[in-house]
Amino acid sequence: MSTTVGTTTRRPLRSAILALIGGLVPLLAAVLLAAPQSSAAAPRTSTAAPPGADVAPAAAPAADAAPRASLTEVTSFGTNPSNLQMYLYVPDSVTENPAVLVAVHWCTGSGPVFYQNTEFASLADRYGFIVIYPSVTRSSKCFDVSSPQALRRGGGSDPVGIKSMIDYVTRTYDADTGRIFATGVSSGAMMTNVLLGDYPDVFAGGAAFAGVPFACFATTDGSEWNSACAGGTVTHTPKEWGDLVRNAYPGYTGPRPRMQLWHGTEDDVLRYPNFGEMIKQWTDVHGLSQTPTRTDSPASGWTRTRYGSTGDQAPVEAISLQGVGHNLITTGMAARVITFFGLDRGGPAPEPQPGGCKVSVTTNAWNTGLTASVTITNTGTTAVNGWRLGFTLPAGQAITNGWGATYTPASGAVTATNATYNGTIAPGASVGIGYQASHTGGSAAPTAFTLNGANCTT
DSSP: OOOOEEEEOOOOOOHHHHHHHHHHOHHHHHHSOOOOOOSOOOOSSOOSSOTTOOOOOEEOOOOSSOOTTSEEEEOOOSOOTTOOEEEEEOOTTOOSSOOEEEEEOOTTOOHHHHHHTSSHHHHHHHHOOEEEEEEOOSTTOOOOOSSTTTTSTTOSHHHHHHHHHHHHHHHHHOOOTTOEEEEEETHHHHHHHHHHHHOTTTOSEEEEESOOOTTTTOOSSSOSOOHHHHTTOOOOOHHHHHHHHHTTSTTOOSOOOEEEEEEETTOTTTTTHHHHHHHHHHHHHTTOOSSOSEEEOSSTTEEEEEESOSSTTOSEEEEEETTOOSOOOOTTHHHHHHHHHTOSSSOSSOOOOOOOEEEEEEEEEOSSEEEEEEEEEEOSSSOEESOEEEEEOOTTOEEEEEESEEEESSSSEEEEEEOTTSOEEOTTOEEEEEEEEEOSSOOOOOEEEEETTEEOBO
8 A cells, every 4th residue: 555654753741832823823722622732742853943833744655655754755545535644653662553543633733733742642652552643634623523424423524534443553564453542631532532433343442631521512503612512501311322322323222431530620621521421421331330339549639539449440430620711631641541441561650450350141031022030149358349240132132120239221331239238249159130021033142241340251
């Protein structure tokens, strides 16, 4: 495949960049998302470029793969309906079958600016994954997270171009299609929500800094801005939010990507109520309770809640930052994202996963129905206090009622949450639950059991 490449190096973000952007686009400063200033960047090499200017990629021969350890622009990467630019960072130490991270910039930003002023490239050097930096070319420099085309799988606009970038990387570097992730700030956080909604079969997880729920910014008049959503006045029930995600890819019943959410309580651009709405949306998508499995404070002023598991790779993790505004990403946060994605080898504050578990299940079927009896055994050495059993029902089965637990949703990837009387399982002890279900001919037992996020033997 013929590609055109060019390279650039990182340099520190100067305060002049925001002043220059403010002078060039005063109207955008009033109505669109301001570019967050980050203290996270660690410059790789100096350049002769003037402060505040993007570094223009140097000319380089055409190649099938990007040069190592430098930011490279790749063209002719595939279908690209909204004319995005693709920038790629491949570390010298790239691993065999590497993971891929899509790192999405804020409004008025660019792929090179996001590269220069976040720690993801440095973390790629350390852990061997590849980073894609999409870059908007439309005048606002904001990603399309509002059009009907953007909010459905394969509908067109920015998500399709970003999917083409991922396909290019997986082909070129034989990347691990089971370890593709997205992260972004502000407009990039909104796009992270959109990508995970449109392509749940592509992404294993996402991390959104100061964003809004999937489809919250939806418009039909061509506008890129939704004042009601930005102001935090758009609210829905968890199921309504979850249905917006599910409707982006109708008929999909596979696993959903995990989501990490970050938001400052004093955000004056995308108001703080959006944080709670995102929690409602992604817990419902995963079939989880709104009640956290664990709440802690990993740093001063932080409140972290985890849903569906207590460990570092919970299905949903949310970090509220007290007194922090819209420009919230700072040094060290990117490393916590990498830990959440499981791309590190000993990241910040790793925490123990739940102990071992064993599940046995028997079914008794008749014409169009069945009953299932499930026994959960704690094979670990510590008590389980509060449990959620995840499993996958065979196609055509739907739970009609149950006992010993609350079951959501009724089909597909189901989560059974303990009742008030059986939430504690001592080491070596067991709990019995069960359900009745309809079926369309297949009466097999469920599969893929997890207890609080940990895989169980069967």
